Amino acid sequence: MTDAIQKAGAGTTTVLEVQDLDVAFGKHHVLKEVSLTVPQGRTLGLVGESGSGKSTLAKAIVGLVKPAGGRILLDGVDLTHTKRTVAVRRRVQMIPQDPYSSLNPRMTIGETLAEALDPRRASVKAHRTEIEALLNRVALDGEVAARHPQEFSGGQRQRIAVARALAVRPALIIADEVTSALDTSVQAEVLGVLRELRRELDLTMLFISHDLAVVRHVCDEVAVLKDGELVELAARDALFGEPRHPYTRLLLDSVPDGGPLRTAG
């Protein structure tokens, strides 16, 4: 199944390649031989229910979880066997789920972004123009740099978190349930910003979500995880149009999609 996608992606360079990744907590296998690739400029959606291992996969890529087997390659460099130096770590950036805990309440937006640009000195003055450009990228005014996170709505905070991830110019962005803490109207605002940025900056992204409708609006390809196993990986239209695995079909049938309840099972 995965071969078809990899062939489709041929010609473009591969940014992330996960090969037969195994992660175990004690005797419990959380990820079982998961393989996937994300080519340059593409967004791969990672869907699954609780316990499917999708967050664990993100943690393994970022380096917070040590794999028991398999390899994670970023731009062809094996991350599982190299030391995660600051430079390596900065190549992958994560946008966390909860915009209310992902920004330090005691730092201004400018200080937060300056720290992303230069984690050692973090001078707002030295990076004034870059900070302004970053804020403009996520449709915020440059003046907001002087303010504190408490003054912003959830959607604005999430946009600031996106700007912080962009500041590093990472090879890969991992968006972990970035809209699940947000209201519907605000979710649309954040998804809109991500959509714009993908087009303008040619971003490569791993988009983790439990919400299939959101994934459909954001991703080029979709991987479905169930109990640590990759059950289906397909291009968006193929997956939503003709799901092949029964579990994918069950997931799609379960989504309350504006119509009356379809009795599942």
Next chain:
Amino acid sequence: MMQKLRRSPALMLGLAGLAFFVVLGIVAPFIWTDRAETLTDQTHLAASAEHWFGTDALGRDIFARTMVATRLTLLMCLATTAIAAVGGIGFGAAIWVGGPRVRALGQRVIDVLISYPSVIFALAMVAILGPGVGTSIVAIGLATCPAFARLTTNLAASIAGRDFVSTARLLGVPPSRLLRRHILPNIAEPLLVLLSVAFTVSLKALSGLSFLGVGVQAPDYDWGAVLHKGLEGIYLNPWPALGPSLVIILAGLSGGLIGDGLAAAVNPAAGRKRGYRAKVEALTSVPAYDAHDEDALAVADRLSVVLPDGTRLVDEVSFAIKPSEVLGLVGESGSGKSLTAMALAKLLPDDLTAVAGTLKVGDLDLNGRPPAGRLATEIGIVYQDPSASFNPTLKLGGQLTETLRKHGGASRAAAAEQAVGQLAAARVTLPEQRLKQYPYELSGGMRQRAMIASALLTSPKLLIADEPTTALDVTVQAEVLGLLREANERDGTAILLISHDVGVISAICDRVVVMYAGRIVETLPIERLRAGEAEHPYTHALLAATPTLHSPVDEPLSSIPGRPPHPAGRPAGCAFASRCPLARQQCHDELPVLTVTDTGATACHALHWDKEVLA
């Protein structure tokens, strides 16, 4: 930070007291040193107008000595507190930075140190180093370090779990900066409280050492030393002892008040007025749409939910639930949908008041004081979080059958039998065994099914389900929604389903009420919502912002600019006006009332413009 602290009377009184002692410490030696240190032959005098606290064995004025001792005492307290704070916070921070192994070891060391009384530790130090000002300061300072160290590591650990710290790590922020910019500023308030407490504690400990004669040695003297000398003739002449004691108590009290005041000021929950009932305002408008429906099972007529300061979190909402109807209540966070539902179950938090023209379920008048038994049996509730709605320390059986036994008069066996029946109906596997299990032994989905079974056990007239599937996986969500619909079709139980998710509402409801900023903007039959034929611009915008499996993906979802008004600042006109693409001046000035349309009711001025244009 300081300007944000509430100025409580305790804090102000404490600060005034401390300021007084600081001034005294500065000026006293200039004024009273002569009288305090000149030897005279007027020894052991009692208190008099000339010598307020009497004189000591060498004829020195004890009041003057107490005043002069203020400076040394305060300086010693300051030095001690500084050693404790710098040492303790430094140690605590260092073991936090040191990594997991150092942290585990360091925390055990702190535990051991903290279990030794500081005065005992100080006495041991004195025995080794010999008594004196320096020894006292170092001894008490070091003995207070562990308290700071423990608080620092514990607080740092709680902040370190927050996303902004892990993100900063991922960005490559070095540990020292992580500590300085991310951790310490966020734990500053509790440390500040501890600082003022440490000041008081060290005053007590230092005075104690001097009082025992192992602290400050002659010719130096602090309050403890003056007290020590004054004690010699306490039966004949109490003032030489009482005077300095009084000063120590006053200074200690000032420190304590500052600590109390700071603690109250940094804790937002403290000092909130509880149990205060809001003034019941006269209801303004006439009974509104469908609130006078004779056949309705539940009626809320001009229901407001009011904060003690008069702010209306829910502002005069009127709706009715028909018998065996599934009514959806949809809205974003802050729309007041959950509060509306909780008012209908008489389950509002203590500091909120429900005010309504009519509020009833069946013949149960919720405006009065309905009997608890009928409330418990006639209204069933399913909460969002199935892991929080059962008591984790009790077996399910007791919890499921409690209402039946207490209010339904059923025997234990009969209640258990009914419970098994309901669990089976809710498709909980192995229902008999479940009664003997604890809630944690069930999966989230099973727990929510058990919760629904429990809510249906008393055959309630109305089931209120507040975001019942929000915490569940999508496949489980579909099953739970199916169960709710089934209960409705089987027993005719009316359901009020609250959700932020238009999809969930569309799945099982008959009719939907849309709330925005504490008001109802529209009610409409579900077919119209499913077809996307809403009248109100907000409902339209909400539908357009919702991603689905069938909408076109090549264009972005439309988002709603701006954000809802705060309940305290809700405008005089339409609450949605500032975000509405249709808004005209009228919308900002006049509150639109719910007007009955062909199929529902809508509160929007624009509907009338159309008619004007058409006419």
